Amino acid sequence: MGTDHEVVIVGAGIGGLTLALSLHQIGVETRIFESVSELQEVGAGINLLPHAVRELDELGVTDALDDVGIRTQDASYFNQYGQRIYTEPAGLAAGYPWPQYSIHRADLQSVLLETVHERLGPGSVVTGHKCVGVAESSTGAGVTAVFEDPDGEPLGSVSGRILVGCDGIHSAIRKQFYPEEGPPVYSGIMLWRGVTPHQRFLSGANTARLGWMDCGKLTIYPVRNDIDEDGNQLVNWVASLRRAESANWEWHGVGALEEFFEPFSSWHFEWLDVAEVLAKTDPILIFPMVDRDPVPTWSFGPVTMLGDAAHPMYPRGSNGAGQAILDARYLAGCLKRQGIVEEALQEYDRERVAVTSEVVLMGRRNPPDAILREVYERTGGEPFVSIDDVIPRRELEQIAERYRQVARFDVEHLRARESYV
Secondary structure, three states, rough: OOEEEEEEEOOOOHHHHHHHOOOOOOHOEEEOOOOOOOOOOOOOOEEOOOHHHHHHHOOOOOOHHHOOOOEOOEEEOOOOOOEEEEEEOOOOHHHHOOOOOOEEEEHHHHHHHHHHHHHHHHHHHHHOOOOEEEEOOOOOOOOOEEEEEOOOEOOOEEEEEEEEEOOOOOOHHHHHHHHOOOOOOEEEEEEEEEEEEEOOOOOOOEEEEEEOOOOOOEEEEEEEEOOOOOOEEEEEEEEEEOOOOOOOOOOEEEEEEHHHHHHHHOOOOOOOHHHHHHOOOOOEEEEEEEEEOOOOOEEEEEEEEEEHOOOOOOOOOOOHHHHHHHHHHHHHHHHHOOOOOHHHHHHHHHHHHHHHHHHHHHHHHHOHHHHHHHHHHHOOOOOOOOOOOOOOOHHHHHHHHHHHHHHOOOHHHHHHHOOOO
């Protein structure tokens, strides 16, 4: 192969595609190499918080997001009896200059992929190329990546001035630089998730979190509007339960209702029949909630990482995809200021390693759903008469605001900061 590029991107997920669009925006030539032979619809719903939407707006793709996603209006917390604990506005309703979106991951990836093809050309994403190793070029300038096809047959190498690993939580590039790290760290919590048609509930644009891990926790929100003649939405849900670690789980394996349904089987609320939603979903996916310990650096000479390759985090703060988008935009800004040089990667590293390490650790300790934990522990898992007698509203607001500040998407910070690119 042996083709030279300014920037080689490994991985055509949300981070890699956002980086490609950002580099095109500043006039840098790049190509993406993706391990799968065909990019297919995978995953389920995600929330794009306003700090990530700002970056996508600067790339000119928010009109396309409006076509496929839902502008989130509010977020609510309930106990396992369906009693409302707290509701707060989201996105534009919360005073942000940018909306928040609830969207199917596949729809977001499709929007980004189509935009990459339109702007960079149909050959800008090369599929069926799994990166198995990188090395600094023998000339002492740039980097060479070695690829295999899906069957493990060699495909040769590709060279670039720099390389960015966007190849996910099982990153081959990260493993090369941290060979003793081992597998992702299991949280003790197993996740089941799915999407299914359902009528609108609450505001019709609400992200609802219910229960707690010790009795069963559920997150549920719509990701597509008007999917049929009855005006139903496509609803995404994630159920969480504590489970012992298993050596046999598969990443994004297919689960079964009976594996987790019992704690949720009595959740028939006036505003939503949770048990009905779970029971009618097919297929159901299962995967462990994992992350990795933060590492001191992602950049090694002309190679760096972003997104889940750099900082996989728990899906508890609606922030995983968003942080990958922020990585991509901040890196593009560094390359714009300094040129396609290793010093730009070091600047990116100094800022983003520190920020995302805080987010990873906050996701372990006190993400927004810590509101549910506090109420569960203070009530002993029993119904309450008045939530004000359990926990003051100001304390609920502080838990949510603390996470926004750590992840740097509180309204004041986001309004004040300059553009990354």
